[in-house]
Amino acid sequence: MPEGHKTHFIARQHTGMLADQKLQVTSPQGRFAADARKVSGKVLDRVEAVGKHMFYHFDNKAIVQVHLGRYGKFRELPSPPPSPVGQVRMRLKGDSTTFDLTGPTTCRVIDGDMRDEIVAKLGPDPLAGGKKSDVWAAFHKSNKPIGGLLLDQSVVAGVGNIFRAEVLFETRLDPEIVGRDLSQSSFDELWRSLTKMMKTGLKYGKIISVTAKEAGMPLAKIDGKDRFRVYGKKSCPRCNSAIQTVEVAARKLYVCQSCQRKKS
Numbered sequence: 001m002p003e004g005h006k007t008h009f010i011a012r013q014h015t016g017m018l019a020d021q022k023l024q025v026t027s028p029q030g031r032f033a034a035d036a037r038k039v040s041g042k043v044l045d046r047v048e049a050v051g052k053h054m055f056y057h058f059d060n061k062a063i064v065q066v067h068l069g070r071y072g073k074f075r076e077l078p079s080p081p082p083s084p085v086g087q088v089r090m091r092l093k094g095d096s097t098t099f100d101l102t103g104p105t106t107c108r109v110i111d112g113d114m115r116d117e118i119v120a121k122l123g124p125d126p127l128a129g130g131k132k133s134d135v136w137a138a139f140h141k142s143n144k145p146i147g148g149l150l151l152d153q154s155v156v157a158g159v160g161n162i163f164r165a166e167v168l169f170e171t172r173l174d175p176e177i178v179g180r181d182l183s184q185s186s187f188d189e190l191w192r193s194l195t196k197m198m199k200t201g202l203k204y205g206k207i208i209s210v211t212a213k214e215a216g217m218p219l220a221k222i223d224g225k226d227r228f229r230v231y232g233k234k235s236c237p238r239c240n241s242a243i244q245t246v247e248v249a250a251r252k253l254y255v256c257q258s259c260q261r262k263k264s
């Protein structure tokens with residue numbers, strides 16, 4: 001599933017390639033057709049990302065909200081674009097670039113009030129200037145495990161299953177620690193690890209938790225599972241113990257039970 005770094009990456013890319021242009025917006029598949037007509041022919045001002053949501057702001061005040069969910073994907077097409085392939089929910093055609101969107105969880109036209117309501121329900125987004133102190137306050141009063149809090153979009157926005165596993169591994173924290181038992185210094189470390197990893201993800205357009213030194217190659221060249229230290233791994237790169245999977249907040253979490261033992 002695309003995590004917060006990806007929505008910010010796409011928002012930057014689409015703003016750069018489509019903003020200040022009159023877009024032709026269509027729904028080849030048909031499910032978004034009525035909403036597409038509300039923004040087609042309008043000028044796109046900018047694309048905003050908050051957590052895992054994207055908002056396409058048009059000059060008539062209409063906003064296209066996109067949530068990619070688990071399967072959503074944008075495909076960049078050459079100009080002129082070929083006929084749509086598969087179930088294309090939305091096609092955004094600019095002056096020289098076209099993007100096709102398939103498989104999103106949400107793709108609809110909303111207004112500014114609705115956008116504000118959606119954003120108000122989200123916790124701070126580390127990539128959108130979200131405040132660390134607000135996330136700390138939410139952790140500090142919670143009796144849920146930190147492995148669950150990290151995935152809760154109302155606590156911190158944009159973190160998904162890979163970031164969760166990788167930051168808990170980097171900071172050696174046991175995912176079952178309850179929020180209110182986490183010390184401020186451990187939280188500080190967790191936050192530092194998370195913001196750094198999300199910024200790297202935004203820079204390269206993919207999650208990378210290893211360092212260039214660990215990988216033995218420049219970060220830009222790392223691909224596939226080599227990018228991770230614990231997610232999807234069989235053995236721990238630190239202590240060589242077998243990586244376990246445990247279920248926390250209904251999602252599979254990869255953990256090294258030998259070195260992630262810190263209790264607070």
Ligand SMILES: [Zn+2]
Pocket residue numbers: 236237238239240241256257258259260
């Ligand atoms: Zn280990």
